[in-house]
Amino acid sequence: MKIIVPIKQVPETSNVKMDPETGTVIRAGIETVVNPLDLYALEAALRLKEQYGGTVTAITMGPPPAVKALKEAVAMGCDNAALVSDRAFGGADTWATSYTLAQAILHMGAFDLILTGERATDGDTAQVGPGIAAWLDLPVATYVARIEGIAKGRLTLERLVEEGYQQLSVPLPCLLTVVKEIAAPRLPTLRGKKAAMRMEIPVFSTANLPLDSGCIGLKGSPTKVVRINTPKVTRGGRKVLATDDGAVEAAVDGLIAFLDEKGLIEGERQ
């Protein structure tokens, strides 16, 4: 079975600093990591490979340093990796990104399954996974929490939805986006790290991918960013100290009155 895992390199969220002047993210000097939610997709892919045989290929679109994310995926156990990188891809929204990744995946040949994380922790859209599926006309199952098994070319799985878990039978090839519940990601191994160091990672660009130039990068993106604002961090709320018994009652009184005023609790005023 050939499994492809599109991943994204993102800024380490706990270290994100904002430029108060421009309201944009300060990228310089920021640690980057594999999108934490993609680790679940990598783990799910590696487990399927262990159970059913085959290969796992990690693919990412980004500037050349994004190769670091691919090396991390190889260190976890991926067999292959591919970087999709070109200045012309810069500024792509989710529509153009899913187009470009879908074309790169097609270019790599036949596959059985594409697994992605639920969303990336920076853009937070969850749109690229289903977008790739739409470009490739694949069935898609999102929020997959459990893969029960594969038989006769069909996956049986459960997706986490509002009412519980929806159970689906989905034919291969298909695309799944997975949630954290699917499996705990493994750590990179020494053997994997060595393989990553040695691996020559192929680069796909406008030079070797058949792409419609009207569908890539900033120019090919239907959405445009008009402005970026930094929201107020604090709400100017009330802070009440409740460190001894009398203060506890007073703090709770205050909270009840506050919730009452906001219409959030029932019952009679006391």
Add this chain to the structure above:
Amino acid sequence: MSGVWTLAEQAHGELKGVSFELLARGRKLADQLGVPLVSVLIGDGVEDSRLHELIARGADEVYAVQDPRLAHFVCETYARILTHLINERKPDIILAAATSSGRTLMPYVAVRVRAGLTADCTELDIEEGTGNLLQTRPAIGGNIMATIKTPHHRPQMATVRPKSTRPLPPDPTRRGTIMSIPLDASLVDPRVTVLGYRRDVSDFVNLEESDIVVAGGKGLKKGEHFAMLRRLAETLGGVVGASREAVDRGWIGYPHQIGLSGKTISPKLYLGAGISGSIQHLAGIKTSEIIVSVNPDPDAPLHQVADYAIVGDAFQILPALQRRLEARKGKKA
């Protein structure tokens, strides 16, 4: 001009609340543009009397594509139907709920019709002069708000978080048309089959669609202590959420997890107890209407974003709060 569309959602023949929330958003945009507001329902078994509620709560027209084969959300079939409707009727704007189905269907369809799509919008407005939809959304863990538009492609598509809008009160005097559109069988994609639902899951929670969420974290020290939160949530008419730390310790199941690797919620009230408020957790709650925090550490980041912060011990505060709420309820009864 075919106007503003909002996607209604249904389950077991009942319309979901998000259908009405979206109409409140859509009504404002349709009025600004001077175009009709259409509620589009793909599903099964919703009766006409129920469809009239869509009109009463803001829609000018309802397009209902209903068939037993559409009872459950299957992305490929729903996408083919919606794509067909879009190509035929050319709406300017389509809004959907940022639910498990909305967040799957919208990107799939956006690719098919070459539309711009913006996820999880918190504000929607019309740009003066151009009539473009201005879509504002949080990104980078809620650290920035980006305003996005789609100047050259139609439709302009956006998803909106459940509970971030109040539905309009029903106005039974509103008039509108309900159009039943028969399912074109060639649009049914037979590839994926729904086997069923597992609802017997003990302790399942629908965090995103709850008005009140009482959440606990590492400060609760033990899984058993979540019982205290459950009682409080029940008394307040809400549900229980948790930080990643609590879920990773096995104190409560993943469906309860709030934050970057869990759910993003916008309830009317979020109360966090024993949660310090990591950036990842705050990203999941920042759009809550009211935030209340209970934590002994005066410097806990959750206190900084709270509307009402109690610096104190959850094991003292929560039982006291519980007693007071129960006493009030007793009085009412």
